Amino acid sequence: MSFSLSGPFPFFFNDEWERSIVLRFGSYERSRKSGAHFKIPFVEKAVTVPVYEDSVDVMKQEAITKDNIPVEVDGVVFFNVKDTTEDVKDCIVNVGDYEKQTLNYATSILRDLVGKKELDELLQKRDEIGDEIQEKLDGRTDSFGVKVKDVEIQNINIPEKMERAMAAEAEAERNRRARRTNAQAELEASVKLRQAAEIIGDKGYRMRTLQTLDSVAEENSTIVTFPTELVGGMTSGDTEKGLQDVLDNVSDIDLSSFDIGGMEDMDMDDVKEKVEDKMEEI
The missing domain is CATH 1.10.8 (Helicase, Ruva Protein; domain 3)
Incomplete structure (x- = not known):
């Protein structure tokens, strides 16, 4: 945020992170960096801006994704005024409030980009979307001397019904992977069991039955069913x-x-x- 200093004082001071331009009767006269500087009282005015990195929050924006799902998205923009004489002049002369203008551009680009993405892509590729917003936003703010360093997507809120549906889908996917893992384990066990049966004879299949009975016994059951054919086979x-x-x-x-x-x-x-x-x- 810029501020100006005019009046009867002939001197003004800039800190290390501040840059100024001097206006004479409202027209640009010269630029000044850190230190003590002279100006003509009542004739000249110094306008100062910081050049350190700053940030601005992008408040929650309502938008509809490409697959027609309403969402609320917010984020934060990191930027600074570029430390050159021309850029400092541009951020004061070319725009009324460079910070507000940066925020307005960020809001517009964010809403537009969300509308071009599907929900899954929006949730899974936050960093890539932030980089895309940063690139577009930096192109807009270059005209008034602001460098956008980063844009981060913080929160993506979706309707409660959609959250429940996504949770159910995730649960189904976890169950599918668990069944697949169990099936793979059974396949490997059956191969090993067949190899063992070929070694110990035609009663090798009973090894698997004994393993099953052992698993049942571990469940603290008071009754264990014991196949009669297994007794006979022993x-x-x-x-x-x-x-x-x-x-x-x-x-x-x-x-x-x-x-x-x-x-x-x-x-x-x-x-x-x-x-x-x-x-x-x-």
């Missing part, structure tokens, strides 16, 4: 056939109170005798 072929024959013969009898503890360690004659005794009791 005994000899004759024992498995013998047990099946016995069970087929007594399939219609309630044996819920029958203690079969240790049966698998008996030979077939002992098993048959024990079952027959129980049937006679019934």
Whole structure:
């Protein structure tokens, strides 16, 4: 922001970050940098501007994206008056308020650019969009001696319904990736299991069943279902056939109170005798 100094004082002072022009009867006369300077009282006036980097906030702007979604966007512009005699003169003479003019241009360019972008691009490419705004804005402000150094997009607000829809879409994408990862893991495990089965024989598939049972047991369940074919597969072929024959013969009898503890360690004659005794009791 520029300020002027006139009146009866013949001297004015500039700090290191300040530059001035001297107007005589309202017309440009000369430029001055830092230090103490002389002016003719009541005839000449000094107008001073800072040349350090400054910033201005771009307030929330309502706009509609290319895919017809209403959004609110705000940001911040970083700029400075270029430290040359001609640029200092231009920022005072060519425009009434260079800071306000910079903000107006930034607002206009931001709204125009948002309307040319889809929402996904707006959310994912903030830095690229900021650079594009900076390039266009710098071209506009060059005429009055201002250098735009950077433009940052700070907040992009979208309707609440759209936020929920985007959250649901993101959740679905995470689930899809999780299923894909699990499927890949199952594929790798099946390949390894097949290799193991080829080494240990035709009962290698039971390794996978045991792994599943182990996973179920880790869930602190009080009941674990144990496949009967797995029990049979863990005994000899004759024992498995013998047990099946016995069970087929007594399939219609309630044996819920029958203690079969240790049966698998008996030979077939002992098993048959024990079952027959129980049937006679019934």
